[in-house]
Amino acid sequence: MAPRVTLKTVAQAAGVSPSTVSNAYNKPDQLSAAVRERILATAQELGYAGPDASARALRSGKAGSVGVLFTSQLSYAFSDPYAVGFLAGLAEIAEEFATSLLLMPVSSTDVRSGTNAVRQAAIDTAAIFCVDRGHPALEVLKNRGIPTVSTQRGHDLADGWVAINELDAAAAMGEHLSRLGHRDVVVLVDNHEAIGGRPIELDLDRIDCDDCSLRIQGLRKTMPDAQFRVVSGGHNAFDSGLAAASWVLDSQDRPTAIAGLSDVQALGAIEAMKARGLVPGRDLTVTGFDDIPAAEVAGLTTVRQPIKDKGRAVGRLLLDPGETQRHITLPTELVVRSSSGPAPRN
Amino acid sequence: MAPRVTLKTVAQAAGVSPSTVSNAYNKPDQLSAAVRERILATAQELGYAGPDASARALRSGKAGSVGVLFTSQLSYAFSDPYAVGFLAGLAEIAEEFATSLLLMPVSSTDVRSGTNAVRQAAIDTAAIFCVDRGHPALEVLKNRGIPTVSTQRGHDLADGWVAINELDAAAAMGEHLSRLGHRDVVVLVDNHEAIGGRPIELDLDRIDCDDCSLRIQGLRKTMPDAQFRVVSGGHNAFDSGLAAASWVLDSQDRPTAIAGLSDVQALGAIEAMKARGLVPGRDLTVTGFDDIPAAEVAGLTTVRQPIKDKGRAVGRLLLDPGETQRHITLPTELVVRSSSGPAPRN
């Protein structure tokens, strides 16, 4: 087998030292244009595709990629346009810094494999997207000395975060619902216990997802008189929302409002209503969270959060050395559309 | 600053050679359990998080990650559940082989930055997802000697492909439409010229997307008497389909059928019809391609392709040394639902 073409090979062929070849690629102003051109030409001739990524990473201590950690399977992670928007914003900044994204699903059920992946990944920094506190993968990152930025506030193991004020955002929604006279609310959450099975009702005070419990707290804060039930149909996805809402609608005891903790779930709930000939906003109120593009089309009342900006901000905290902030709170806005209306009097 | 903890540090502290520490992590059966335990304990004590990824990658020649190349921005790439499904299948196999996914958007407009990213990426193999022939990034991969598997047939630079028979799949759809009496069809495609602008009509014989032109050929094959127009509203996305279909529906010359070359675009077209009080399958036929989950909900007639399997197959071709096949053709199936019906007689 032909020996691999390396910097050295090229250097010999071009009659210069390896350092010079390296400079030809990385520091063009450190050598004469003539020599640089000659080097690049011989490189081309020999079929040399440029410095090896691993070697460069080792020597320079920079892998040139940021890890993206998220719970849940990949398939579900990206079924939510919210996640995709985040990734898009992050990718935008990554591209600016000539950095690529290394996807690392760290399941919350099979902790082992994800954690191992994190241990072995060649990354400089990591974005932590909706991974709950206490996941061992976070500890690994800490141990490896990898700077991290989380999408959740006060993630103790993270070096920074970019988030919204979940409590206030949900409180605004609660106030809206309260004004409309709603006193009986079902909250739709994602929950891994419900995955692959029937929808389940969860104990109000024992929600395992950090953001979810904050949002529920927010709702309760401005709806002190209301009765709350928490239901999950599985993953954070349209189908789960559809399943959970169907179950709720077919039960004896319908609420006057269904508050999805994400738009995708809320849209599933709307679908469930339509299938039963019910009109959202008239027969029953449905609200979401995030304001993904489809929410507008569906007329969904929701809380807008600037998701792409969130991705961008995380990217900058991770990659821009000039960025001095460590904690960023992004604004949210209640968006009222047709899916919410006054609670029917009985 | 405290010097970094390395294999060597741990070796010294544990009173063994570096090789042994390495073996403790990588080849547990090469040393006694007692020593291994002692090593792991001291490692823990010193805060050593395991062998450095870059160094390992350099020495062993394995980066432990596969690159995923795709055209178009990340945000659009994942707005299509089809792409997400592919990625999910690929991720499944990647996980099996303890490999991570390195996302690499290679725009077809700004070729430069994407190609550079590919040049520098630490990857062992690459999956090429809907990247058109002739993109320079493919040449870079070839030069670097990186094995690639494409989602398109006969990608000359790729070492393998996993695809469907685009021609036959589209021909089946064409036959269906033909039987229903359709002779005037508008085809919805994605096209970068239309991005950010108004929908445009494209010349039938000059479609730049490989798969698109194959699918159009397939339709024409079984609809020799039909008149075809090709329209694009931009990226492959719901919004583009909505925009393009709206434009078509508001024009003087409505077709009897709109054939989206992807489900997301077709769903956009259905939305456009609904907004105008038209019923899909009765007033106008709409068909898609892919059979994403939402297609069933919407009653969209489409061609099913096993997208997750495609991702899995690509993953196996890339990662499983036991896999001897280089080219895999997956089956497709015409799925007739309510969005297609007989062409109205005039």
Place this chain on the structure above:
DNA sequence: TCGTTTTTCTAGAACGATTTAGAAGATCGA
């Protein structure tokens, strides 16, 4: 008991680049 095999561990050379410090030659100001 003695050679042979197996187990357990180690020394030292890679892997392919970047970096640091500095040499040689060119350019410059006075």
Place this chain on the structure above:
DNA sequence: TCGATCTTCTAAATCGTTCTAGAAAAACGA
């Protein structure tokens, strides 16, 4: 013309592993 400064290039060390070959010790078979 001479020392100082710049430009252009190089030698050698280094990054943190894994790998190859082999040594030392233990176990084994007869």
